[in-house]
Amino acid sequence: MNDLTISPAPPEKKPLPGVVVLGRFQPFHKGHELLIMAAERWRVANMPESELTIAIGSSNRPETLRNPWLASERECMVRAWADSVDEMGEIQIVSIPDIEDPPNWVSHAERYHGESGVLFTSDSFTAELYEEGGWDVEAFPLEDRDLYEGWRVRETSRMMSTIVDIGAVREVLGATVPLPVIDYLVRIDGLKRLAFLGEGGEPVG
Numbered sequence: 290m291n292d293l294t295i296s297p298a299p300p301e302k303k304p305l306p307g308v309v310v311l312g313r314f315q316p317f318h319k320g321h322e323l324l325i326m327a328a329e330r331w332r333v334a335n336m337p338e339s340e341l342t343i344a345i346g347s348s349n350r351p352e353t354l355r356n357p358w359l360a361s362e363r364e365c366m367v368r369a370w371a372d373s374v375d376e377m378g379e380i381q382i383v384s385i386p387d388i389e390d391p392p393n394w395v396s397h398a399e400r401y402h403g404e405s406g407v408l409f410t411s412d413s414f415t416a417e418l419y420e421e422g423g424w425d426v427e428a429f430p431l432e433d434r435d436l437y438e439g440w441r442v443r444e445t446s447r448m449m450s451t452i453v454d455i456g457a458v459r460e461v462l463g464a465t466v467p468l469p470v471i472d473y474l475v476r477i478d479g480l481k482r483l484a485f486l487g488e489g490g491e492p493v494g
Contacts, residue, residue: 295386296349297360304383304403307340308332311385311398311408311415313347313439315356316446316474317366318466320411320437327429328409329377336407342381343367344402349386354443354486358479360384365477369469395422437465443483446474450483 310328312321325343332341345367348360358366364382371377385401388394395418408419411431420426431437442465449458455475462471474480 293349293387293389295388297384297386299400300383304342304381304401305340306403306406307342307381308336308407308409309342309344309402311344311346311402311410313356314345314363314366315347315358315439316442316466316479317363317370317470318437318439318442320431320434320465322370322467323431324409324411324429326374326376328427331409331427333378339406340381341378342383342402342406344398345382345384347387348384352482352486354447354483355440357443357483357486362477362479366470366473369473370467373467373469391418395419395424442466446480447483447486450480 308328308331310321310325312324314321325341329341332339345360345363347356350356352359361384364384367380367382371380383401385398388397390397399422405423407425407427408416409427409429410416410419411429411434413428416426416428435441442462445462445465449461452458458475458480459468459471
C-alpha cells in the first residue's frame with residue numbers, strides 16, 4: 290500500500306478510445322515534442338477520426354527535484370508548445386495519478402484516457418504494460434535519447450535557476466526545451482523554485 294492520494298479523480302464520462310501519448314513531462318522537452326509530432330502524424334494517417342490524448346502521469350506526487358512542477362503547470366507547458374505548432378490539431382490533455390502498482394496501471398489509466406486505443410511511446414516498459422493490457426502499441430525510436438533524458442533536462446534547468454539573464458536561460462535550455470515552454474516557466478518563476486528544492490541534485494550517469 291502507499292499513501293498517495295488519487296488526485297484528480299477519473300472523469301464521470303468514460304473517454305472515447307484514441308491515440309495516447311503518456312509521459313510525466315517534468316518538464317516538457319524536445320524529446321516529447323518529437324514523440325507527440327510523430328503520434329499526430331500517425332493519427333492523421335491511420336485514425337483521423339480519433340483524438341490525440343496527452344496523458345500527464347504522476348499528477349499526485351509531492352514537490353521534489355524529480356517532480357518539481359504541478360500537473361496543471363505541465364498541462365500549460367504542453368498547451369504553450371502545441372499552440373506554437375501549426376501542424377498540431379486539437380489535443381485532449383488528462384492528468385493521471387500514480388498508484389505504484391504496475392500490473393494494474395493500464396486498467397487504472399484507462400479510466401482517465403479511455404480504453405482499447407493505441408499507445409504511441411518510446412518507452413519499452415510502458416509498451417510492455419500496455420501490450421499486456423490488450424492495447425495496440427506503436428513504438429517510436431527516439432533519437433538522441435541520452436540528450437532528452439528528463440533528469441538531464443531538470444539538472445540543466447536547476448543550474449540555470451538563479452540566472453537572471455533571460456537570454457542566457459533561453460539559449461542554454463533551448464537546446465533541449467522548446468522556447469514557448471521556457472518562456473512559460475520564466476513567466477511563472479517555474480525555474481527559480483529548483484534552487485530551493487534542497488535534495489542535492491539528481492545523480493549523473
